[in-house]
Amino acid sequence: MRSSLAPGIWLLRAFSRDSWYRGLILLLTFLIYTCYHMSRKPISVVKSQLHRNCSELERPDNNSNSTTWCYWAPFDQDNYSQLLGGVDDAFLIAYAVGMFISGIFGERLPLRYYLFAGMLLSGIFTSLFGLGYYWNIHQLWYYVLVQIFNGLAQTTGWPSVVTCIGNWFGKGKRGFIMGIWNSHTSVGNILGSLIAGIWVDSAWGLSFIVPGIVIAVMGLISFFFLVEYPEDVDCTPPQHHSGMPHTPQVMNGPVEDLGTSVDSVAGHCSERDSGTEGAGCSKESNEKLEAISFLGALRIPGVVEFSLCLLFAKLVSYTFLFWLPLYIVNVAHFGSKEAGDLSTLFDVGGIIGGILAGIISDYTNGRATTCCVMLIVAAPLLFLYNSVGQNGISSSIVMLIICGALVNGPYALITTAVSADLGTHKSLRGNAKALSTVTAIIDGTGSIGAALGPLLAGLISPTGWNNVFYMLISSDVLACLFLSRLVYKEIQAWKGSMNRNRGSCLALTHPR
Secondary structure, three states: OOOOOHHHHHHHHHHHHHHHHHHHHHHHHHHHHHHHHHHHOHHHHHHHHHOOOHHHOOOOOOOOOOOOOOOOOOOOOOOHHHHHHHHHHHHHHHHHHHHHHHHHHHHHOOHHHHHHHHHHHHHHHHHHHHHHHHOOOOOHHHHHHHHHHHHHHHOOHHHHHHHHHHHHOOOOOHHHHHHHHOOHHHHHHHHHHHHHHHHOOOOOOHHHHHHHHHHHHHHHHHHHHOOOOHHHHOOOOOOOOOOOOOOOOHHHOOHHHOOOOOOOHHHHHHHHOOOHHHHHHHHHHHHHOOOOOHHHHHOOOOHHHHHHHHHHHHHHHHHHHHHHHHHHHHHHOOOHHHHHHHHHHHHHHHHHHHHHHHHHHHHHOOHHHHHHHHHHHHHHHHHHHHHHOOOOHHHHHHHHHHHHHHHHHHHHHHHHHHHHHHHOOHHHOOOOOHHHHHHHHHHHHHHHHHHHHHHHHHHHHHHOHHHHHHHHHHHHHHHHHHOHHHHHHHHHHHHHHHHHHHHHHHHHHOOO
16 A cells, blocks of 8 residues: 655655756766867967967077977968968858758757767867877968868757757756856866966977867767756656746747747646656657758747847957967967966856856846846956956956956857747747757857957957957947847836736725
8 A cells, every 4th residue: 555655755756866867967968068168278278389479489409490499380470360360260160150050960860979979070170180289280271171170070069968958957047057057168168278278388289189088088978878858767858938927038929928828748748747657748749840940940039139149249259269368478478378377267257157147137037138238348348458457467367257257148148048948939839859950040150250250350460459359349239239129128028017017016905
């Protein structure tokens, strides 16, 4: 005879099991994308080593090779900034183009296999760049070709991890959860800078080879332990839409439509039965749905606006990612290792900014407004950093953290919580297969900006770093403009919600 406590114990065990698996997926995807960013960062640290100010260095007696003792050909030319910018752009253009295709494959292939192949290839091509040091390769085409293939391989990461997180986590507190989770970008940049800094002055090839090995090993771990759907391990699927009538979810359509019940197959199943039977229903129904088309994803309200905003926000972020250490070397006159270590503070600020953006957007339910406010404040602070940020180590530390928070906060929010919101939009009627395509469109458009930023920095920096910062400030302003329509709709939704609440209070105070 079953004990009366059995249902409670069963629920506790089910809750603990669901929580355990969700924690595992959160940690695993965090580590996966940390490795992706860690393998991208070394090039920014090594740049200052590929072309140094040789007049200030003493030539070693045991090395007479003029192409390697100080400069590293082919980056020993006067146009080295353009050459280094071209190497960056080879990666970023390939990444931007491949991202639009990657989402399509990500919907149709098992994520474990897709991530494993992508991380293994990323490790190989990252290591090949470093092997150019040991193989004494001085041909530009080699480094450009390696970066192109590495950029294509790295497109496997983002759509896959966001899709996996979207499958496991519902809408409640999504901004906060993903704000913390998205710190993997900054953690990866910090680790990449620190690892590259260990060998940048002695054997810069290892600055690439070590991260390459790490990401390949992490790919093997993800192959054995990543679980794509909660239903695969008999866990309860999340409910993506709250259906709360008072919540002004502007991105999900007109305010008057928000009071409708959950309109998704997964939602119906989880409402009907929170156990394994309901999970099986959700999985079975989801398998019958077809992957959304590219044009269908573009028609989801908010996808175009946030994609264009991310284009300019990511332009700013990736310019700092690839050029900040060299800027610190040239302007503040630090060594290569010190500049790489100092640049990590920008990513420390990025962690703080991503979490704050998630918390604020959850509390206000205004993703667009949160992004817009942070971008507006970032513009004058970027000007201030360029003007006074290098006057001392203290001012540099403070300004780097603040600028990192304001620049990377909107970028983090759009690529995580916003992408997941739009990829599980109620108009999709529970089609979880749309999440990978929506994520790829948003991040792919942003990656165009990521390619333009370092390229423009390489072209503009010879005319003065001030002009580079004017370009970054202009990009922040443009990013805000593309969100203006969504910000207006969010403000209108807040006003409507306040008026309804005021009317309810008056009705309670003065009953008929």
